Amino acid sequence: MILVDRISVAQGAFRLDEVSFRIEPGRYAVLMGRTGSGKTTVIEAIAGLRPVASGRILLDGRDVTRLSPAERGVGYVPQDGALFPTMTVQENLAFPLVIRNVRPAAIRDRVQELAGWLHITHLLDRRAVRLSGGETQRIALGRALAFHPRILLLDEPLSALDEETRESMLAVLETLKRRKEVSVLHVTHHRTEAERLADLLLRVEGRTVVDARTAPTPPMAADAFVPDAC
Template sequence: MIKIENLSKDWKEFKIDQVNLEVKPNEYFVILGPSGSGKTMLLELIAGIWYPDSGKIYLDNKDITDASLEKRGVGFVYQNYMLFPHKTVFENIAFGLNLRKIPKKEIKIKVQEMMELLNISHLKDRLPRTLSGGEQQRTALARALIVYPKVLLMDEPLSALDRKTRDELMLLLKEIHQKFDITIIHVTHNFDEALQLADRVAIMKQGTISQVGNVEEVFRRPANGFVASFVGVENILKGTATMDGDVTQINTGNTVIVSTEQKTGPVHITVRPEDITLSSQKVTTSARNVFEGRVKEIADLGTLIRLTIDVGDPLIVFLTRQSFLDLEINIGKSVWTYFKATAVHVF
């Protein structure tokens, strides 16, 4: 539905640099990245708010690189909603239909249907300043959806909302995605939104795309050190990989870690903390990676306890509070760590 080829735009203080991206029809696509990575700029290039210096943008196989904003067939929901302050909720939602010269009677019916879908019918005569953040966001969504765009672009649509309202709107976005059969591109730095909503994600860094894939792929098998660090992989180690039969052995200089992924030469490896199990005594297990170590640090995260275990290399392990108490963990305690070869990602 969206195809971007070698897209570049230089604003002098920042640039989008040679971006290539494809978003499938009816896909919920999330663009993740730290602040200043270019997520909003990329969205605005797709929308037609900016024109690129080079490269192409296609929508539904049609070249829209030089098309005006209103002719692109996209809806845009900004982080700060951008509602017209002196128009009522009804008038805000009806705006796009009025531009298209739709008959008044038809507008009334369409807007009423949209307000009912988004549960804001009771707000129709209210001005934006009298609405809560969640109500403003529902109104902004209704205004974007009323013209049935092929693609809905959303710039951090949930970032200004409290947790309860954000959770409610995430459910609403799932419903909208299914009901409207629409392609959605959603920009955020919030992992919860990506995990709950995305069919696929792209990770952005300094105006470039670092990795694209489904959520499992990107979060468990990051393509490089930046992605691994950004998505919260706590255990990132360097080493030299050699093949040993059907497995790879990675020598870090302190330990030898086994992976089922086949690589040779200088590599990085990642192991997610939740994939590592812990015991106070050595036990028989199918895990290929078994190391004895000592507890170096203990951090209380509330529901979880974060441990740093020195097994030659530092390993971060998460325990539930109950497991932590059962194992009688303390600084300096000797423990055993276990993780499967399939849990070790090599890049």
């Protein structure tokens, strides 16, 4: 479960105030908003990459507000994938497990399992450079899921993909949603993508986040607490 409780994040002149929402275990939430509205800031705050000025972030009931990114146990896929270019695809997928000192045999099994599911088995021995947008996103997703996180954060995972690749990546995300093994927060500015995937649809409105399915437009007051819609 992801519980964001009245967090405020400032970055230069830009800030988000009193952002609150809750994503129940295994649910798929989509956060929408215009470019530059601060969607990525919310994801980075949950991942621990951006300090919050006030408020709390609870992941599966644990207050992680002051914890390092490593201690949060969150799978994170940035917009550009950010694969490790000096490693092979296999090494990228295995990385979180190697860091956790998992047995080599177990790492091999997990990498094969992920590669099979994401249809990237043929890429395993390649260096993680000069891959297509779709391949990069699949590998980044596999790497983020390798250590069985309970929380998954996706930052515009489909934005750089062409129509065909987008469709197959959407199918992967729908499988992920059906399995209900992770709570997902997926950031996008694409309405149809959001409608198709979301159990809970959130929207950055002004300086805060509201439930897009219940909130009236124009923007609600900054102190609105958005209850779980599911």
